[in-house]
Amino acid sequence: MRIHVVDHPLVAHKLTTLRDKRTDSPTFRRLADELVTLLAYEATRDVRTEQVDIESPVTATTGVKLSHPRPLVVPILRAGLGMLDGMVRLLPTAEVGFLGMIRNEETLKAETYATRMPDDLSGRQVYVLDPMLATGGTLVAAINELIARGADDVTAICLLAAPEGVEVMERELAGAPVTVVTASVDERLNEDGYIVPGLGDAGDRMYGTAG
């Protein structure tokens, strides 16, 4: 597994406002959307392309276009849904699948409550969207499901990660074709499994709910 922390002043600036507990839900959603687009620019550096011949108004030339099959983008509901628009703005022709997952806040174990994506992902590049990589349970389960369906290149885009979760992913997905792109690897997890300093519960902050 590879991890790429996007070190950019605009990313750091937006992340700081996102962390601020005074930031309201509409602003949180807008910032998450903007951050994803910045992270996605880095995350798609290895998106598969093929050469095409075109004619500019001046001359014949060659360029590139996205290869077939198109990449699959999979937001993990609920909070990952707030990252979908920012991602498909960069990859408008990507196919979109959905995984609904919830972490049991007592046991911190992830449970899947909805799956809607192609059965066969052989040879597909997949971009998984989830703002928080905390214990890593959610992303490990999600990525194992994608690999079981045949995905051969998986990139997880997370706004924040905890070192403990990164370690779990490195152990559980050792040797798997997986990359994590994040804006920050924070200090640690607290006793409730929340990222410190983090930003709180991403889903609640995004949608203005408490659970």
Ligand SMILES: O=P(O)(O)OC[C@H]1O[C@H](OP(=O)(O)OP(=O)(O)O)[C@H](O)[C@@H]1O
């Ligand atoms: O790395 P983990 O310890 O598994 O935790 C991370 C998960 O927790 C949050 O989702 P949550 O379960 O709160 O669901 P929600 O998006 O519906 O709020 C977050 O969006 C991740 O999916």
Ligand SMILES: O=c1cc[nH]c(=O)[nH]1
């Ligand atoms: O800090 C955390 C950890 C898990 N899920 C969240 O939304 N936030």
Ligand SMILES: [Mg+2]
């Ligand atoms: Mg939540």
